[in-house]
Amino acid sequence: MRYFYYHPTSKKRFTVFLLGLICLFLDVATGVATELKEDTIYTQRRNAMVKQTIEDRGVRDPNVLRAMLTVLRHEFVPEDLKEYAYEDRPLPIGLGQTISQPYIVAYMTELLEAGSEAKVLEIGTGSGYQAAILAEIVKEVYTIEIFEELGKQAQNCFERLGYNTIKSKIGDGYYGWEEFAPFDGIIVTCAADHIPPPLIQQLKPGGRIVIPVGGVYQVQMLMLVMKDAQGNVTVKNMLPVRFVPLLGDHQQ
Template identity: 55%
Template sequence: MKLHSQNKYPLRTIFYSILIISLVVSGIYSLTEDPFKDKRERMVKFQIESRGVFHKPTLNAMRTIPRHLFVPKNRIDEAYDDGPVPIGYGQTISQPFIVAYMTEVIHPQKEQKVLEIGTGSGYQAAVLAEIVDSVFTIEIITELYKSSSEVLKKLGYKNVLVRNADGYYGWEQHAPFDGIVVTAAAEYIPPPLIKQLKDGGRMVIPIGSPFFVQSLMLVEKNGEKITTENLMPVRFVPFRRGN
């Protein structure tokens, strides 16, 4: 047997072996590596932290959740941009900063129960679900309800319950809530939501057009006393020349 004679070109064999191995390894690596991870990091650092949101659980949640899965396929490139993205039906997935700010402002904690009105893409519900015990979210537009339920299910959020209904009435069955996040601007604050807010609970509601949320309203319930605070403007300090 001429064992050696079977391999006339050992260097070539080694070269190809290394090439194949490295291709396989890089292929596996690229499959496991999230290509949007850097984008998320930059989003949190430059769009959120730099504007004064430092709530760690919120920042961690937004570093983890694949926001690009919550936008239409043709808009994936815009998913981590510093602005809202249209998701159809006249709705948008809010600007990352707004999501972070609205989450932080209700002071979410691990053992809490939060209600969201206006599931939309489902992204805000996912962020909340990373922080609190249970999230109840209501969407009135059936198509959005279906698509958001699907994404949330796909991502394995078992602590999120989605319902296709009119958010005005809240979700009495699971009330009271520690926090309520209303993501669709309305020209009234629904009385049932105030009722379903726990004593000491906080509710946040945006005011403004879909592409430019100009201010957020914080509603606080302390016994019989209900107060509001206009957190305006959300994004910037009051502006005068020279400020």
């Protein structure tokens, strides 16, 4: 018969190991519980945001409302501002840029009237939130950001959250993205002092551009640009807004 003897030191080591394992389990369980609690809170806030500040203010497109309910806005704001993510206001994202207030994002997206097979160009990626909203609705999204740091942050965010239908690049959005033109819709999330001709040229007949127009210290107007089947362009003023300026070589 074989006998086994447990040395006191071995028992102590085993006890320490077991306690460590229990502590690790408790830490993981606590982390999971905290994450679930945060997810629940964010979901409640997002639902309230869509109902109270978007739907109740007149946005009716079910695809837009669904997208606003789906996209996690708190993933597109700086860590120290996550608690404000579902308030209806713009938030700073660095380099003097902002993430637009949710109502304006929803309103501009609804104006675009883009269908599920549409290809849409966005000028001014910023945090990536508007592109993510579009990606929940249309087939392809192309987005351009002039600030390399913001553009790379947005690209990382798209990859992390699984938005693989968004193609992004760093560049001057004033000139659009001719390689992938024409587009069914173009949305501009920064204010130009005029409607860029390259964007009109890259818009399909029957397509729409939604763009804020005006100077930094002037009243800016959100404009809806429509191109008919014959290529004729009409412009309609929608509402006064305030956006950061469209930067680039055209300013020279």
